[in-house]
Amino acid sequence: MTQNDSTMVYSGRAVRFDDFGGVEVLHIGHVSVGPPGPGEVVVRVAAAGTNPGEIPIRTGALESRYPSKLPQGQGTDFAGVVVAVGPKIDAPSFSVGDEVMGWSDKRSSQAEYVLVPSNHLVIKPAELSWPVAGSLFVVAVTAYAAVRAVQVAPGDTVVVSSAAGGVGSIVVQLLKSKGARVIGLASAANHDWLRSVGATPVDYAGDDLAGRIRAAAAGEVDALIDTHGPEYLDLGVELGINPERIETIIAYEAAARVGAKAEGSSTASSAGILGEMAALVADGTITVPIAATYPLDEVGAAYTELAERHTRGKIVLLT
Numbered sequence: 001m002t003q004n005d006s007t008m009v010y011s012g013r014a015v016r017f018d019d020f021g022g023v024e025v026l027h028i029g030h031v032s033v034g035p036p037g038p039g040e041v042v043v044r045v046a047a048a049g050t051n052p053g054e055i056p057i058r059t060g061a062l063e064s065r066y067p068s069k070l071p072q073g074q075g076t077d078f079a080g081v082v083v084a085v086g087p088k089i090d091a092p093s094f095s096v097g098d099e100v101m102g103w104s105d106k107r108s109s110q111a112e113y114v115l116v117p118s119n120h121l122v123i124k125p126a127e128l129s130w131p132v133a134g135s136l137f138v139v140a141v142t143a144y145a146a147v148r149a150v151q152v153a154p155g156d157t158v159v160v161s162s163a164a165g166g167v168g169s170i171v172v173q174l175l176k177s178k179g180a181r182v183i184g185l186a187s188a189a190n191h192d193w194l195r196s197v198g199a200t201p202v203d204y205a206g207d208d209l210a211g212r213i214r215a216a217a218a219g220e221v222d223a224l225i226d227t228h229g230p231e232y233l234d235l236g237v238e239l240g241i242n243p244e245r246i247e248t249i250i251a252y253e254a255a256a257r258v259g260a261k262a263e264g265s266s267t268a269s270s271a272g273i274l275g276e277m278a279a280l281v282a283d284g285t286i287t288v289p290i291a292a293t294y295p296l297d298e299v300g301a302a303y304t305e306l307a308e309r310h311t312r313g314k315i316v317l318l319t
Contacts, residue, residue: 289313
């Protein structure tokens, strides 16, 4: 397609689930989107990210916080090519054929076509592969929010849990770019990668984790960013960190209990921040490890691997 057809409806495959449950409830259906209304854009998706938070949404564990309307689609991040543009789009404008990256607020990105507001898109830098661009939004803006929450300054020592995971790996590199010293908690298999980006690795497993962190820090620990679970907020308290400089992206109840922060993607969801983070990836300041790619039809296998929580970087669906 070379011309804009803003009256067309686009139908394609999409990940769906009709009931709450495990990966067995995921299936491929057909969903129609468009035509785009004022300020909207239709994108032919090339790659869409997967995120751990989508698992408890699909099982119903987060229904009180993030209610679903069954049958339900899935996915937030995506990258692809613009195929139709609605009227009255404010700057920045997009044209058919533009390669873009962005996000959907309607859990609909794991599909061949997605309809989104134009202010949910940025132009994809040429240096970014489709898998990287398609999986960047959630981890990038979440990492941005987490680092901002602990008010990092050059020379600070910051502990990061699950430091080689999707969000953690971005947090580590963003902290380093701001001049922080980073202690990354991860399995031994990920220690070489952490060293390669300038972090000091500490195995999360084993006795006296706080003592081993203190030894690695050889001084005061200034902040902690948790990307895994509530036990790390208690670890931050044990390390004597001011609760105002303890941040979690997942353990909301524990944050309330210890007085920590719980800022996530919702506090940094903007095209401006996505564009800023994409530029850091494009210029090599941040690398985005891709753990695996799966075709859309193998979405169940992708989420089975994701649920193991031992991957380095992102698992991506390709359409």
